[in-house]
Amino acid sequence: MTSGNTASGAQPGRVWKKPPFIANPWIRYGLVAITLAYLYWAFSTLPFDWQRIAEGLPRAGKIFGGAFPPSFERGGLLWTGFKESFQIAFLATMLGVLLSIPIAVMAARNVAPLPVYLLGRTLIIVSRSFHPVIVAILFVAAVGFGPMAGILTLTLYSIGFVAKLLAEEIEEIDWGQVEAMRSVGAGYMKILVYGVFPQIMPRQIGLSMYQLDSNLRASAVVGIVGAGGIGGTLMNAFGRYDYDFAFAILLMIIAIILVSEGLSGWVRKKVW
Amino acid sequence: MLEITNLVKRYGQNEPVLKGLNLKVEGSSVVSIVGASGAGKSTLLRCINRLVEPTSGSIKLNGHELVNLRGSDLRHSRRRIGMVFQGFNLIDRLTVMENVLSGRLGYVSFFQALTRRFPQSDIDRAFSLMERVGIAHYADKRADQLSGGERQRVAVVRALMQEPEILLADEPTASLDPKTSQQIMSLLQSLASEMSLPVLINIHNVTQARMYTDRIVGMRHGQMIFDGEPKDFNQDALDAIYGGIESPEEDAGEPASPTEEASA
Numbered sequence: 458m459t460s461g462n463t464a465s466g467a468q469p470g471r472v473w474k475k476p477p478f479i480a481n482p483w484i485r486y487g488l489v490a491i492t493l494a495y496l497y498w499a500f501s502t503l504p505f506d507w508q509r510i511a512e513g514l515p516r517a518g519k520i521f522g523g524a525f526p527p528s529f530e531r532g533g534l535l536w537t538g539f540k541e542s543f544q545i546a547f548l549a550t551m552l553g554v555l556l557s558i559p560i561a562v563m564a565a566r567n568v569a570p571l572p573v574y575l576l577g578r579t580l581i582i583v584s585r586s587f588h589p590v591i592v593a594i595l596f597v598a599a600v601g602f603g604p605m606a607g608i609l610t611l612t613l614y615s616i617g618f619v620a621k622l623l624a625e626e627i628e629e630i631d632w633g634q635v636e637a638m639r640s641v642g643a644g645y646m647k648i649l650v651y652g653v654f655p656q657i658m659p660r661q662i663g664l665s666m667y668q669l670d671s672n673l674r675a676s677a678v679v680g681i682v683g684a685g686g687i688g689g690t691l692m693n694a695f696g697r698y699d700y701d702f703a704f705a706i707l708l709m710i711i712a713i714i715l716v717s718e719g720l721s722g723w724v725r726k727k728v729w
Numbered sequence: 730m731l732e733i734t735n736l737v738k739r740y741g742q743n744e745p746v747l748k749g750l751n752l753k754v755e756g757s758s759v760v761s762i763v764g765a766s767g768a769g770k771s772t773l774l775r776c777i778n779r780l781v782e783p784t785s786g787s788i789k790l791n792g793h794e795l796v797n798l799r800g801s802d803l804r805h806s807r808r809r810i811g812m813v814f815q816g817f818n819l820i821d822r823l824t825v826m827e828n829v830l831s832g833r834l835g836y837v838s839f840f841q842a843l844t845r846r847f848p849q850s851d852i853d854r855a856f857s858l859m860e861r862v863g864i865a866h867y868a869d870k871r872a873d874q875l876s877g878g879e880r881q882r883v884a885v886v887r888a889l890m891q892e893p894e895i896l897l898a899d900e901p902t903a904s905l906d907p908k909t910s911q912q913i914m915s916l917l918q919s920l921a922s923e924m925s926l927p928v929l930i931n932i933h934n935v936t937q938a939r940m941y942t943d944r945i946v947g948m949r950h951g952q953m954i955f956d957g958e959p960k961d962f963n964q965d966a967l968d969a970i971y972g973g974i975e976s977p978e979e980d981a982g983e984p985a986s987p988t989e990e991a992s993a
Contacts, residue, residue, distance in 0.1 A: 637818035637884075640778050641891055642808035642835025644801075647842045651831050655822040 524704035531702060534690055535709060542686035545607040546672040552608070553615020553672075554665045560616060561623035568627060568635075568653065577624070585617035593679035604685035611672045611679065618671070619664050623657060630656045662728045666721030673717055677710055730755050731777070731895055731927060736786035738772050738951075745784070746772045748951040754895070757925040759918055761938035764948035765971055770931040773948070774897045777929075778810040779803060791894055808835035811888030813917075815900040817880040819887075821873035825864065828872050828883050829855045832890025851890070858886045862916060878909035885916065889924070896921070898930040902937065910934070914941040935967065 479485040529535065563569050563577030589610050596606040630653060638652035654661075680688020687706060694703040731754040739745040746769045754760055762770045775781035777788055779795065788795045795806055811832075819828050833851045834842055841847060847855075859865040862882040867875060872883060881901060888896055898917060902910030914930075918941045921928045932938050938945055939959040947955030947962075947970040955966045 631818075631821075633814060633816050633818035634820050636780055637812070637814060637820075637887075638831065638834065640780060640807060640810070640812040641832050641887070642804040642806075643831075643842075644804060644839075646839050647834045650839075650843055651820055651823070651827075651834065655820050658822060 520700055523698070523700035526701065527705040527708055528699075528701035529705050535687075535706065538680075538687035538690035538706070539709065539713070541604055542673065542676040542680065542688070545604050545611060545684075545686050546669060546676045549608050549611030549676075550615055550665060550669045550672050553612045554619055554661075554668065556612070557616045557620035557623060558661075560620040561627060562649065562653075564620060564624035565627035567630075567632070568649070577620075581617060581621050581624070584613045585621065589614045589675050589679055590682060593682045593684040597683045602683045602685070607676060607679050607684035607686055610684055611675055614675060615668050615672060619668055622664055623661060626657045626660045627653060659725075659728050663721075663725040666724050670714065670717050670721055674710075674714060730789075730791055731929075732787075732789040733773075733777075734787045734789075736773070736776060736788065737784045738769070738776055738781065739784045746951050747776070747783075749786070750951070750953055752946065752953065752956075754927050754929065757921055757927055758944055759921045759928045759930065759942040760944045760946060761930045761932050761942040762946045762948060763932060763935055763938055763970060768948040768970075769951040770948055771899055774812070774899050774929060774931055777895075777897060778807050778812055780812075804835055808891050809894045811891050811893035811896040813881070813884050813888050813896070813898040813901045815903045817877075817884045817904070819872040819880055819883055821871070823872060824869050825859075825872055825875070825883050826855065826868040829859060829886050829890055832887040835891065855886070855890060858889050861920075862886055876909075877905050878912060881905065881909075881913050882916070885913075885920070889920070893926065896926055896928045898928065900931050900933060903933060911937065917941070935962075938962075 477485060479488070560577055560580050563573050564581055565577075566574050569577060592613055593606060593610040596609045600606050600609065634656065635648055635652040638648045643651065676686045677688045677691065680686035680690070681692045683689065687710070691703055691706045694700075694706060731752070733750060733752040736747050736750040736752075737745055738747040750769075750773065752773075762773065764770050772781055776783045777790075777795065779798070783796050786796065790806070790809065793806065798806055820831065823831075827845065830845070830847050830851060833847055837847060837851075856865055856868075859868065862885060864875075864879055864882050864886070867879065867883075872880065875883065881904075885901075896917075901917065902913050905913060914937050917928055917930065920926065930938075930942065939962060942959065945955065945957065945959055945962045946953055947966055949970050954969055955962065957966075
């Protein structure tokens, strides 16, 4: 209303353009040039064997052809595999989320002293630095084939993810509530329980649900390297050219992810 | 009795926010502290319960030195100092009752706090205080579902649960509408006399300071420049406290003009 002031002598026809995203023209056009140069270099030096790709296409067609119709004949095997995957995913999520709470507190700069903070951050970085498949290979070597390796792998994976996001959430809490708890004379642990945890609780539950989701998917992958669950069943099916059974497994995985995603979304909405 | 002597607070290497402040509050008087933003009112209150560390000086509550306390000694002293904040600072996701009982956190064990097993005497006290300020029927409601005035009542009750020897209120009415803020001020005034509790209130609203408090302390640039009864707080005192400072909030009757906004 105040800006619609006609007395300021506005002239018509003034040009306006959105300011560029990167102000410095050298950097702006330099980035475009670098990207183009990189793409040219990458495509001209990477060894794409077009002939091999052309030969592979019909083979891929054969695999997909063999996958239709999917076969649910060996339902028993399917059930055992999925049951184990569920067990691995649930246990790993519970363990990982429980362990990630103290680690997140350690890794939040506003509630942890510097040495503890560094330790917490290190724990998170270590558990995040390797893909679960690599971790699974290590754990399979350490504790042998089977679900134990899978549980350990996914626990570590959950810690890396949940603790990191939770620590960031703790760093963004409303400090006034913490101050109020300090002012009534509460000690550190009571401040955490009253001043900090209620604020991060919805996020915590949301992350746990998301992580359960993610662990279900990952448990199929780590099974491939021998860490138990449906992944092993899938690998065997491929190995024996049982493409129809393999396709049935894949369909089941999709269905389960869909259900768990819907479920976790619903839970997250409920707790907010 | 609260006795502040030569209190200095300096943030980093900047100019001190409090420059050798002296203040004595006796008996159950309600004292309001007025002053422009940045005068050091908030820092003064926070030095008393050590949410802010004083640089030097002495703060004595009933003969008990508060500066230099550490660990559990500090926590035990904080139990005796209630505080009410501008933004209420309730635990939004907990119930009103949990918020009220959190005033007892300095007295109960960690296990009791975690499992909400507060002693019966605390629960009785909570209900009677909530009834006194008219929020008992909200006991099981979540704190963030209450209106501003109701939330500040919860915060006042939380502070009173501490069985405080003094109550600090840091702009308790600044987030409230005019009518509610009068109600909160008169509540603080009557609670102070009922419980013979000294109350220190930081306030921007000079009219309310005159109406509801026994004594007005004026601060400017970290120093006390007025100390007297409301009837002595005249235009000269007001000018001395706010004079030369652009647009003091409480008597800026209309919004700033566009040209001033542009230059800000």
